[in-house]
Amino acid sequence: MQITPVQAPSHETVLRVHDAEIGLTGFIALHSTHLGPAAGGLRMRPYASEDAALTDALRLSRGMTYKNAAAGLPLGGGKAVIMGDASKKTPEQLVTFARAVQSLEGRYWTAEDMGMSPSDMELMTQETKFVAGLPNGAHASGDPSPITARGIFNSIKTTARHRFGSDDLNGRTVSVQGLGHVGGYLCQYLNEAGAKLIVADIDTDRVQEICALYDAEAATAEDILTAKADIFAPCAIGAILNEASIANLNVEAVCGGANNQLATQEDGGRLHARGILYAPDFVANAGGIINVATEILEVADRAAYVDEKLATLDVTLDAILTRAKQMDCSPDAVATSIVDEMLAAKAA
Ligand code: NAD
Numbered sequence: 301m302q303i304t305p306v307q308a309p310s311h312e313t314v315l316r317v318h319d320a321e322i323g324l325t326g327f328i329a330l331h332s333t334h335l336g337p338a339a340g341g342l343r344m345r346p347y348a349s350e351d352a353a354l355t356d357a358l359r360l361s362r363g364m365t366y367k368n369a370a371a372g373l374p375l376g377g378g379k380a381v382i383m384g385d386a387s388k389k390t391p392e393q394l395v396t397f398a399r400a401v402q403s404l405e406g407r408y409w410t411a412e413d414m415g416m417s418p419s420d421m422e423l424m425t426q427e428t429k430f431v432a433g434l435p436n437g438a439h440a441s442g443d444p445s446p447i448t449a450r451g452i453f454n455s456i457k458t459t460a461r462h463r464f465g466s467d468d469l470n471g472r473t474v475s476v477q478g479l480g481h482v483g484g485y486l487c488q489y490l491n492e493a494g495a496k497l498i499v500a501d502i503d504t505d506r507v508q509e510i511c512a513l514y515d516a517e518a519a520t521a522e523d524i525l526t527a528k529a530d531i532f533a534p535c536a537i538g539a540i541l542n543e544a545s546i547a548n549l550n551v552e553a554v555c556g557g558a559n560n561q562l563a564t565q566e567d568g569g570r571l572h573a574r575g576i577l578y579a580p581d582f583v584a585n586a587g588g589i590i591n592v593a594t595e596i597l598e599v600a601d602r603a604a605y606v607d608e609k610l611a612t613l614d615v616t617l618d619a620i621l622t623r624a625k626q627m628d629c630s631p632d633a634v635a636t637s638i639v640d641e642m643l644a645a646k647a648a
Contacts, residue, residue: 324396328378334376344382359560360560367582447588449482453489455583459579477558486556498518498529525549537558538560554576572629
């Protein structure tokens with residue numbers, strides 16, 4: 301295996317990990333360790349080129365810096381990617397990649413992301429101890445998505461309070477895009493709170509299942525982007541808030557779990573210009589990393605830690621939305637500048 305440093309001025313450390321014999325090429329990107337060891341998952345998916353894989357690692361690791369900081373976690377931002385079809389991954393690839401993680405001696409903690417499972421993480425423990433998301437063990441934190449959904453639900457209430465003057469969701473309509481792990485739990489919480497649901501997924505069986513469970517209205521994957529609702533909750537893919545989709549949104553607010561919802565930074569401004577209140581995704585969906593952090597930090601009382609951090613996250617979102625209103629600007633710009641200030645203070 302070869303581990304080669306890659307020059308990336310925006311990041312502290314970037315490594316290219318390569319082993320031709322076992323068909324392994326990937327990157328580990330550490331954006332910032334100012335607040336603590338960099339933490340962020342390992343993603344495996346086919347990329348069109350090495351450049352595309354590197355760009356993804358750089359972008360995602362930066363996102364983790366902002367998410368971890370906004371959640372008040374003593375963790376920095378990092379992410380790793382392996383190029384290839386995850387259904388064809390081999391134990392050799394994972395164990396070899398784990399050696400590269402170990403070479404950073406704890407400056408980076410990995411966990412599952414797209415294409416990885418808890419058993420893959422367990423395999424990696426053969427070569428590194430800096431891995432979370434394990435299926436077993438004293439501090440194993442399990443599936444993060446119920447906690448992620450709890451955080452989004454709280455954020456929807458806070459967003460509703462700012463947009464409508466009340467956080468009572470009884471009778472409010474919420475459109476949900478993506479009914480997977482996060483979207484499914486979110487629908488449950490919204491239904492319990494009395495919200496009316498409009499739901500969409502490319503998996504039509506899943507749509508039927510959620511409609512039956514929560515008396516939801518089904519929309520197609522296209523129509524969910526223009527459905528009339530009070531709040532839109534994107535819980536599927538990134539970059540769905542772009543110039544074209546924002547122009548056609550028929551909602552008063554957006555708050556959901558998908559990572560990187562804004563296609564570009566200008567799209568935060570576009571939502572603001574349309575009077576649509578946007579809860580920054582890296583704040584609303586930080587419940588998952590809060591859950592994973594309990595494993596990395598070996599927290600003794602996980603439930604209490606999660607409750608406390610979710611409550612703080614709520615206060616943070618409230619402060620972001622208040623400041624955005626005072627400054628008449630996008631909450632995303634405010635959230636980003638708050639984290640930038642935190643990082644600058646730590647670096648000083
Ligand atoms: P998942 O794979 O379980 O669910 C995603 C769902 O979205 C699937 O049901 C899929 O069919 C659907 N989907 C894909 N493309 C779609 C489209 N164009 N329109 C409608 N539906 C579509 O994933 P998840 O764990 O629920 O994560 C959802 C999002 O939340 C992702 O962006 C993920 O990065 C983010 N996120 C997840 C967690 C977590 O704890 N799982 C934490 C933070 C952020």
